[in-house]
Structures are given as C-alpha cells and as structure tokens.
Amino acid sequence: MSTPVLQTAAGREGWEAIVADPAGAVIASDFDGVLSPLVEDPAMSRPVAGALDALARLARSVGQVAIVTGRPALVATELSGVTGHPGLGRLVVLGHYGLERWEASTGAVTSDPVPSGVAVAREKLPDLLREVGLPDAFVEDKGSSLAVHTRRLPEPELALEVLRTPLTELAESVDLRLEPGNLVLEIRPPGIDKGVALRRLIDSTGARSVLYAGDDLGDLAAFQALDELRGDGLYAVLVAARSSGATALTDAADIVVDDPAGVVTVLTALSDAIATR
Numbered sequence: 092m093s094t095p096v097l098q099t100a101a102g103r104e105g106w107e108a109i110v111a112d113p114a115g116a117v118i119a120s121d122f123d124g125v126l127s128p129l130v131e132d133p134a135m136s137r138p139v140a141g142a143l144d145a146l147a148r149l150a151r152s153v154g155q156v157a158i159v160t161g162r163p164a165l166v167a168t169e170l171s172g173v174t175g176h177p178g179l180g181r182l183v184v185l186g187h188y189g190l191e192r193w194e195a196s197t198g199a200v201t202s203d204p205v206p207s208g209v210a211v212a213r214e215k216l217p218d219l220l221r222e223v224g225l226p227d228a229f230v231e232d233k234g235s236s237l238a239v240h241t242r243r244l245p246e247p248e249l250a251l252e253v254l255r256t257p258l259t260e261l262a263e264s265v266d267l268r269l270e271p272g273n274l275v276l277e278i279r280p281p282g283i284d285k286g287v288a289l290r291r292l293i294d295s296t297g298a299r300s301v302l303y304a305g306d307d308l309g310d311l312a313a314f315q316a317l318d319e320l321r322g323d324g325l326y327a328v329l330v331a332a333r334s335s336g337a338t339a340l341t342d343a344a345d346i347v348v349d350d351p352a353g354v355v356t357v358l359t360a361l362s363d364a365i366a367t368r
C-alpha cells in the first residue's frame with residue numbers, strides 16, 4: 092500500500108520517525124467517527140471492517156497502541172470488541188477524555204475522581220430540557236458525564252443551538268464544563284481532555300513519536316498538545332477524518348481522510364512501511 096498524502100513537512104518527518112523507530116512510537120485513535128462510522132444510536136457504534144486488525148498489526152512493532160475516547164472506557168471496549176482481539180493484548184483505552192484508563196493486559200479500569208457536580212447536573216437536566224422545549228433530546232448518561240444528543244430530533248442543528256447556552260450555564264453552575272461535539276453537547280468534568288490524556292501517555296511510555304487520528308472538536312486538544320510537543324522534539328503525525336465535518340481539525344491535520352475506512356488505509360500503510368523498512 093502506498094504512503095498516504097502527507098500535507099506538511101512536520102507530518103512527513105513524523106511518519107519517517109515512526110517508520111525508523113517504531114518501538115518509540117505511540118499510535119492512538121479516537122473511536123466514534125474514526126474507527127467506527129457515525130450512526131444515529133450511540134449504542135450501535137461498531138468499528139469499521141479491518142480497523143482492529145490494522146491496530147493489532149501495528150501493535151506488534153510499535154511501543155503502544157491506544158484508543159482515546161469521550162466514551163466511558165468499558166463502553167468503548169465493549170462496542171469496539173477489543174477485549175481478547177488477537178494482537179491487542181497491550182492495548183490501552185483512555186475513556187472519558189482521559190479520566191479513565193483501561194488496560195487490556197489486566198482488564199482493569201482506573202479513574203480520576205468524579206466531581207459531585209455531575210450528580211447535581213443529572214438531577215437538573217430533565218427540567219432544563221422541558222423548559223427549552225426539547226424534552227425528547229436523548230441523554231446518554233455516561234456516569235462521569237452527561238451527553239445530550241440532538242441527532243434524532245427533527246431539527247438537530249437548531250436544537251443544538253437552543254441547548255448550547257442553557258447547558259453551558261448548567262455545567263458552569265456546578266463547576267463542570269461543556270464539551271461540544273458532532274450533534275452532541277456534553278457536560279463533563281474539567282481539567283482533563285484528550286491533550287492531557289495524550290501527554291500522560293507519552294510521559295508514561297517515553298514515546299519519541301506519536302500518530303493520532305481524530306475527527307471531532309474533542310480531538311483538537313490532542314492535536315494542539317502534539318503540535319506543542321513538536322517544539323520539544325516529539326515527532327507527530329496528525330490524522331483527521333472528515334466524519335464530523337470539524338474543519339478546525341482537518342485544517343490542522345497532516346493527513347486528511349474521508350472516513351474510518353480511510354483511517355484503516357493510513358494505519359495499514361504505516362504497518363507496511365514499518366515492515367519493509
């Protein structure tokens with residue numbers, strides 16, 4: 092498989108660094124919209140064909156393979172089907188934007204503490220949705236956070252705008268933050284994001300290079316962290332899938348693909364390049 096189009100010099104350097112020194116590399120990917128196509132019902136997300144095999148093949152040569160997601164770690168492991176998948180015995184899943192860490196080697200999840208504001212927001216949310224005239228908005232209660240989805244409402248974009256200010260106010264009133272995503276607004280703990288999560292992973296592995304693939308606004312923090320770390324000598328490849336239409340992400344990427352199948356193509360090309368170096 093040929094090398095994907097690397098649009099930047101920094102991306103080309105990052106790719107070459109991973110190929111030359113795979114043991115020093117972390118390969119990390121978002122889940123929804125990157126490994127799995129976006130679907131109406133979040134419970135129905137599944138990885139696209141070839142995604143787990145592509146990660147597993149990379150896992151044989153790189154230092155660490157990880158999934159970094161806004162989902163709870165155990166939900167992501169269940170939906171993705173990674174548990175017991177051949178070759179993914181050292182996989183790490185960073186859930187809730189890094190609040191949680193699941194290790195395939197032990198099956199155990201560790202978590203930062205969950206702020207008490209989540210329980211208060213949970214109690215107040217149904218009244219808020221009724222007050223703004225959107226009682227049918229789907230609330231995905233993720234335990235440590237609350238995601239309000241508009242994808243299945245008649246006018247999803249309009250509903251998102253109606254909800255943005257009241258949900259921001261509710262989040263801030265209980266010392267939480269609002270995370271915008273693709274037809275979703277999420278009330279979640281502050282102080283952690285995918286950038287912080289990746290920095291922790293890089294510190295714990297001593298990685299010298301990272302490839303990260305994302306698609307949505309929640310992945311911007313990861314892109315920004317990697318771009319900053321380039322200044323400290325880290326090599327990085329930023330891959331954006333167009334799934335969510337987040338132009339801030341595609342504008343900042345070294346490689347842009349259309350969808351999860353395109354991400355699989357990139358991961359496979361990287362394995363091929365490592366195998367033939």
Ligand SMILES: O=P(O)(O)OC[C@H]1O[C@H](O[C@H]2O[C@H](CO)[C@@H](O)[C@H](O)[C@H]2O)[C@H](O)[C@@H](O)[C@@H]1O
Nearest residue numbers: 122123129130131133160161238242273274275
């Ligand atoms: O970090 P991610 O793995 O990308 O998680 C971000 C959010 O993804 C999910 O919502 C998105 O995917 C759904 C299923 O395809 C889709 O219905 C929804 O519109 C998307 O926003 C998930 O449900 C959220 O909890 C995650 O935070």
